Amino acid sequence: MIFSRRRTRIFLKYQLEQGHAARTNTFSPDIRDEQEKLLWADFVIFQFPLRWYSVPAILKGWFDRVFASGFVYGQGIGRYDKGGLKGRKAMVSTTTGSPREAFTPYGMDGDIHEKILYPIHHGMLYFAGFEPVEPFITWTPARDEEARIRYLDEYKKQLQNFSAIPSILYHPTSHYDEHHQLKTEYR
Amino acid sequence: MIFSRRRTRIFLKYQLEQGHAARTNTFSPDIRDEQEKLLWADFVIFQFPLRWYSVPAILKGWFDRVFASGFVYGQGIGRYDKGGLKGRKAMVSTTTGSPREAFTPYGMDGDIHEKILYPIHHGMLYFAGFEPVEPFITWTPARDEEARIRYLDEYKKQLQNFSAIPSILYHPTSHYDEHHQLKTEYR
Numbered sequence: 001m002i003f004s005r006r007r008t009r010i011f012l013k014y015q016l017e018q019g020h021a022a023r024t025n026t027f028s029p030d031i032r033d034e035q036e037k038l039l040w041a042d043f044v045i046f047q048f049p050l051r052w053y054s055v056p057a058i059l060k061g062w063f064d065r066v067f068a069s070g071f072v073y074g075q076g077i078g079r080y081d082k083g084g085l086k087g088r089k090a091m092v093s094t095t096t097g098s099p100r101e102a103f104t105p106y107g108m109d110g111d112i113h114e115k116i117l118y119p120i121h122h123g124m125l126y127f128a129g130f131e132p133v134e135p136f137i138t139w140t141p142a143r144d145e146e147a148r149i150r151y152l153d154e155y156k157k158q159l160q161n162f163s164a165i166p167s168i169l170y171h172p173t174s175h176y177d178e179h180h181q182l183k184t185e186y187r
Numbered sequence: 188m189i190f191s192r193r194r195t196r197i198f199l200k201y202q203l204e205q206g207h208a209a210r211t212n213t214f215s216p217d218i219r220d221e222q223e224k225l226l227w228a229d230f231v232i233f234q235f236p237l238r239w240y241s242v243p244a245i246l247k248g249w250f251d252r253v254f255a256s257g258f259v260y261g262q263g264i265g266r267y268d269k270g271g272l273k274g275r276k277a278m279v280s281t282t283t284g285s286p287r288e289a290f291t292p293y294g295m296d297g298d299i300h301e302k303i304l305y306p307i308h309h310g311m312l313y314f315a316g317f318e319p320v321e322p323f324i325t326w327t328p329a330r331d332e333e334a335r336i337r338y339l340d341e342y343k344k345q346l347q348n349f350s351a352i353p354s355i356l357y358h359p360t361s362h363y364d365e366h367h368q369l370k371t372e373y374r
Contacts, residue, residue: 013329015284053310054241057251061244080295097202102367106374108267108360109367110309118302123240142200173295180289180296187293 004028015069022070034066043162044090044130046120050097053109053116063124072128081172083129090130091165092120093155095138112137126170133165191215202256209257221253225272230349231317233307234280240296240303250311259315268359270316277317278352279307280342282325299324313357320352 004027007020021027027035038044048059055063069075072084094117096103103112110116121132136155141148158165175186191214194207208214214222225231235246242250256262259271281304283290290299297303304322312319323342328335345352362373 052247052250052254052314053306054247057244057248060239060241060247063239064244067239099367104368106369107367108363108369110305115302115305116310118297119240119306122297123303127239176295180286180294181291182293182295 015074018068019070019075022068022075027068031065031068034062035068035071038066038085038088042088044088045093046090046125047093048095050094050116055120067124067128078173079127079129080170081126081129081174083127085129086131088130089133089167090125091133091162092117092125092135093138094135095141097140097142100137100139121168122170126168132168132170134168202261205255206257206262209255209262214255218252218255221249222255222258225253225275229275231275231277232280233277233312235282237281237283237303242307254311254315266314266316266360267357268313268316268361270314272316273318275317276320276354277312278320278349279304279312279322280325281322282328284327284329287324287326308355309357313355319355319357321355 003017003021005021005024007017046055046059048055051057054060067073070077073079077084098109101107102109103116105111105114117135121135125132136158138148138151138155141151171182171186175183177183190204190208192208192211194204233242233246235242238244241247254260257264260266264271285296288294289296290303292298292301308319308322323345325335325338325342328338358369358373362370364370
């Protein structure tokens, strides 16, 4: 169940129903719980295995349902630096099946930052208002047990000083013109 | 249910179980059915609304489960031009919530080809062996009814001559060296 009350039963337009649920406080309890956790948090870690160069389906479903219109955007809420979760940071921590070299600009799988994680960092997290920080990437932990243990240690140290992790710098919406184009002075 | 018989019950490693299911022909019937449809097809269209700058969760789940190790890669099957579905073409047909200008190189949402669809075209379709062709993108159909009808007509014409749609040209695996780097002569 997604909504306890539908706005219209003639057709389903997901964002319309989400907006209605937000206005009438009728999100299903599991979604409301997740939204409340996000509002409470000031730093959120998304831990997942990189699967088919994106998040696993179950986490995508979490974004599709929890990042609702009327909660993180829409209904008078903005997007990106004006998104509903603004003032909070988020970090991706992911594990890969291919080695680091495959994810470089000339690597076979494509640049991890500019190509693979962009739709997650920019399209999901930043769109919703989060300030994404540099990800923690564990390369091929299933193939090297010693490296896996070193990564755990490194990750622990990283988290002990999590507020020092640099943010990924994206342009605020004010740097774009009315045609959604980055103004020339910021290029 | 994903597998009718597990290889190991001590821990779950998804690819290991997929490989086992492939070797012993024990994928669950719904997955086997989807795999057989792919082997039968020579041109596959993936029609979906762009949601959070990727495929909706239910389609991601389809990729996660159907594009199994031992079917499209692994167990002696290669990747990209040597993937299990080689010899077949695939086309993305998607609908957006933001206008075309927002998805240009200086657009607010990021370049649709280089950033947003790359993990799908290259990471999912090409990885599995498909030759992806140029996508059919319907910009903001929910906001302009006349445009929506024009798109339907344009799409119909496109499909009547689908074999003429240009492929997206990615490098074959032979263009990469042993460190997964594109060889200098192809840069």
